[in-house]
Amino acid sequence: MNVELIELSPCKKQLRVKLDVEEVDQAFDRVTGQFRKQANLPGFRKGKAPREKVEAEFKDKIEEEVKQQLMSDAYRRAMDEQGLKPVTNPDIEEIQFGRGQTLEFMATIETAPEFELPEYKGLPGKRERVEISDNDVEKAINALRDQRGQYENVEREIQDGDFAVVNYTGTSEGKALTEYAPTARGLTEQNKYWLHVHAEAKDDHFIPGFTAQLVGAKAGDKRDVKVDFPEDFVAKELAGRKGEYAVEVVEVKEKKLPDLDDEFAKGWGTESLDKLREGVRADLENDRKNKAESDVRAQVLEVLIDKCDLKDLPDSVVGAETRGMVYNIVQQNQQRGVGKDEIERNKEQIYATANMAAQDRVKAAFIVQRIAKEENIEATQEEIAGHLSMLAQQNKMDVQEFYKKVQENDGMHEIVNAVLHDKVVGFLVENAKIEEVDPAPPAEEAHSHSHSHG
CATH class of the missing domain: 1.10.3120.10 (Trigger factor, C-terminal domain)
Structure with missing residues (x-):
């Protein structure tokens, strides 16, 4: 077997493999013998058909089996001979194959990179000390408390921290917002939509300054809300634009938190x-x-x-x-x-x-x-x-x-x-x-x- 190695790049190699005619013919003889042992041809007992009849009947299958065996074995031997460790399956290109001929094929492979391993002991790192303060615990407890909060309807004006359930329609310069941002349907129109009201514009989780303009409104009231979409707004097509919203307040809700007591703790599986x-x-x-x-x-x-x-x-x-x-x-x-x-x-x-x-x-x-x-x-x-x-x-x-x-x-x-x-x-x-x-x-x-x- 002759193997020629061509380096296409540091991690990509091409091998041109050539097998002698003798090795190819021996493989044909061996595989034909294997087929003959299993052949059931008319007029002959199993395994007793003449070799030439077996060759004629199973010509394509014999060739395919010989090719598969020779290429697989030659590829493995070529890898061992060249000391290569491929990281992907080879891309095989057949050049020549047949009884009485040399077998020639090219295999293109990718290999693991060669590199010098640096000193890997004594590497630097920083580990934060674990310190849990009473404040950390209280914040976590309050988060659990918040999860168990109940939303109750209230018959009064909206206050900072309330939840407003609203219907709204949004426009900019008289056009629906979807004309500027086709995917912003939720920003253009909603029914019975929940908003957490924040009197400070910077705290607004929706559009800065939107919910602050609802403070003082009651269920059934209508408000015209004007906003400036920030430059970093999630819908980029609306960033920097001015918007106008026609808002109807449907309900006003207040979030009632449970008392912090043993009964609350039992709801979380503790005594x-x-x-x-x-x-x-x-x-x-x-x-x-x-x-x-x-x-x-x-x-x-x-x-x-x-x-x-x-x-x-x-x-x-x-x-x-x-x-x-x-x-x-x-x-x-x-x-x-x-x-x-x-x-x-x-x-x-x-x-x-x-x-x-x-x-x-x-x-x-x-x-x-x-x-x-x-x-x-x-x-x-x-x-x-x-x-x-x-x-x-x-x-x-x-x-x-x-x-x-x-x-x-x-x-x-x-x-x-x-x-x-x-x-x-x-x-x-x-x-x-x-x-x-x-x-x-x-x-x-x-x-x-x-x-x-x-």
Whole structure:
């Protein structure tokens, strides 16, 4: 066998493979013999038909089987001979094949990148100390209290903090808003729509200054509301425009919160308010510990990726990862209510963001594989089973059913890599130089232009 290696790029190779006539003919003889043993031809007992009749009857099938066996075996031997480890299936192009001829074919493959692994022990990282204050606990308790609030109709004027149920129609310069923004139907007209009233325009979750103009109105009243759509408004076609709304107040509602007492605590499965506070504190502590650990893992991996001189990556691997991330970004946008038109307008930015993230993920995967090999880190059967069980639970599926689905989609390799990734990153954190730091002050909650009260 003769193998010629052509390097198309650092991660893309082409092999030209040539098998001698003798090897090809031997394969034809061997496969023909196998077919003869199984052949049931008229006038002959099974396996006793003359070779030439078997060759004539099964000519195409014999050729296909010979080709498949020879190419598969020659490809494997060529990989071993050249010391190549492909990361994708080969693209095979047949050049010549037939009895009495040499077999020649070209295989184009992508391979793992070659790179020098930097020092991966002693990587720097910062872990926030977990401190749960009484104020943190009270904020969480009040959030639980808010979840159990009841909306009650009130026969009075709207006050700051009330909920107004309204019908409205919106225009700009006398034209329906949908003439400027076709997808903004919900901003143009609504019936029995809930709005949380804020006397301060900056606090308005709908359109800044909209609900402040409803203060003082009662059920049955009509108001003309004028607004300035902000420059960063979610419907970009309306950004910077002036709007006019004809609003009818249908109902005025006040949110009544339950008393903070033992009875309230029992509704959350605890015997007393003190016990509820203890449970909330423990939950907050656990959540923050998990977040702090997750942040450290991300930091250490980011530092390692930056230290590693890994510029060349297999195009098809990055491409597949990018497509998956584009799909996730689009789904997230759709779940946030972003319209198809806006997603289409931003598709280049979405692709660029996905591609950058995909490159980092692919780099991390190759680095993790190398470290796993260096440190003899392997995924055990118990760990793989545990990961499968966790994923099955997340997908609300029976473990066996989920395992079958993974196998059908040829996804076990992905499961093993996920376990390996988790173990290697854990190893990096164990061997990192982690500095304990004070927690960062909580970021002020940003207001989003959501269109429902939730």
